[in-house]
Amino acid sequence: MRAVVLRISSTYLAAYVAVIDATVWLAALPFELYCKSLLATGRPSSILLVLILLVNLLILGLMTSSVVATGELMRRGVTRMGRWPQLQLRRPAPAYARVRPRRSGY
16 A cells, blocks of 8 residues: 555645545534434344444545555655755755754854
8 A cells, every 4th residue: 555655646645634534524423423313212224234334434444544644644744845055956845944043153
């Protein structure tokens, strides 16, 4: 799976993570609350229980793939393009670099 994730650009991975997060918050959590209330009301049929199990497995698969994509994004690091003044080449520069003050000669 890692070889497949390495071929995908960081922009697409970030968009995928955002879509899966929105899916979990807007669709999966209300579905889980609906299932909880459905199971609490009485004895549902076995077909309904199997369907709930399958949908829950699909949701877990989506969440697992989102965690893998997030891990790959963190491994790559958050970068932006900067310039070396003397070479005029594009190089990745840390987006959240710490600026350390220079020590004075006094």
